[in-house]
Amino acid sequence: xxxxxxxxxxxxxxxxxxxxxxxxxxxxxxxxxxxxxxxxxxxxxxxxxxxxxxxxxxxxxxxxxxxxxxxxxxxxxxxxxxxxxxxxxxxxxxxxxxxxxxxxxxxxxxxxxxxxxxxxxxxxxxxxxxxxxxxxxxxxxxxxxxxxxxxxxxxxxxxxxxxxxxxxxxxxx
Amino acid sequence: xxxxxxxxxxxxxxxxxxxxxxxxxxxxxxxxxxxxxxxxxxxxxxxxxxxxxxxxxxxxxxxxxxxxxxxxxxxxxxxxxxxxxxxxxxxxxxxxxx
Numbered sequence: 149x150x151x152x153x154x155x156x157x158x159x160x161x162x163x164x165x166x167x168x169x170x171x172x173x174x175x176x177x178x179x180x181x182x183x184x185x186x187x188x189x190x191x192x193x194x195x196x197x198x199x200x201x202x203x204x205x206x207x208x209x210x211x212x213x214x215x216x217x218x219x220x221x222x223x224x225x226x227x228x229x230x231x232x233x234x235x236x237x238x239x240x241x242x243x244x245x246x247x248x249x250x251x252x253x254x255x256x257x258x259x260x261x262x263x264x265x266x267x268x269x270x271x272x273x274x275x276x277x278x279x280x281x282x283x284x285x286x287x288x289x290x291x292x293x294x295x296x297x298x299x300x301x302x303x304x305x306x307x308x309x310x311x312x313x314x315x316x317x318x319x320x321x
Numbered sequence: 322x323x324x325x326x327x328x329x330x331x332x333x334x335x336x337x338x339x340x341x342x343x344x345x346x347x348x349x350x351x352x353x354x355x356x357x358x359x360x361x362x363x364x365x366x367x368x369x370x371x372x373x374x375x376x377x378x379x380x381x382x383x384x385x386x387x388x389x390x391x392x393x394x395x396x397x398x399x400x401x402x403x404x405x406x407x408x409x410x411x412x413x414x415x416x417x418x419x
Contacts, residue, residue, distance in 0.1 A: 157328040162365075164332040167356050168339025173348040180352055180359070182334075186411075187363045194370040199381055203362065206385055211392050218396050221403040222328065222348045234344070242338070244332050253322050280369060280378025288379045295386040300392040308371070309397040 154191050159186040161246055169238035172227030173219045177212065198278040282295050325367060332360040347402060347409040351395045358388040 163176035167176045184207055189198040228235055284292050322330075339353035360382050369378040399409055406413040 150419070154324070157324055161335070164335045164356050164360070165338075168335045168340070168353055169343055170339060170344050170346075170349045170353075173346050173352060176352045178361060180356055183356060186358055187359060190328075191366055191370070192369060194367050196370045199366045202382065202385065206389070211355070213390055214334050214396060215348075215355065215392070218350060218399060221399060222346045222409050229346075237387050238342070242335055246335070249331065250327060252380055253324075253327055257324050269337050279375055280380075283375075284379040284382055288383075291379070291383055295383055298390055299386060302393055306393050306397040309394070314327065 153190065156186045156193065158187045160190065163247070165239055165242045166230060168242060169194055169230070169233070169235050171230050171235045172224065173222040177216050177219055179290075180215070181208060181212055184212065188218055202281075214279065263317075325371070326344075329360045329367070331338075331363045333357055333364070336360060342412070345410055346409060347399055351399060354395065355388075355392060358384070358391070375403070 152303050160183055164184060165178035167183065170176065177249070185201060188203050191197075191203065241268065247276040336353045336357035339356070340350055343350040343353065345399045362384055365377065365381045367383060369375060369381075393418070
């Protein structure tokens, strides 16, 4: 179990190295998909199944799909993958940086450094992660209303940004 | 610092450096911003799960909602840039020439 968790954690950091080294956005979006999948695996390993499913559905299935087809706006004839010279330089720099900082903590990490504390092992009705979502509808109702209002406001912001008609941000149309 | 704490902290800092040093495309910067939001989501979820504290347990969902707002505003700006300048490359944003 610890091997799988360490694999997911390595994959998280390396995936974000692949995104942050700024290849062509097609490859960066692919790296982000991998990072989100491994992050879901980490959450599942700690017992947060509901939040992992939420991340998969909303983040990967909603937001990243929009990013993926927006990558068509960044089309270029020779996209830079992770093998091209400037991207490799960034990748090496980031890996060396992360490796050096992790060397500071390496001595204190041992086998059970990430054993989650899970008292209610069997027949637990109250999970912390789904309990939080339920809390959003109960005591956190005000924040729920605020979030819904902000989402509606963002819809109008987006419509206004892309309106065109030579006013606002789109002057050429 | 536990390994998990180190992992999402370094993921956040890597996303931040990718955002600071983004080179050609505006969309690369937006994707690094999304990577930072993802690492924050994992961090907030692991707060509840690892420390057995449900005090802050609604925060990952709310963070996801606000992150969706921010991503859509960023993509609207990207579309406006691509429609106005013809491309999303940062060389074409040359209003501030120094």
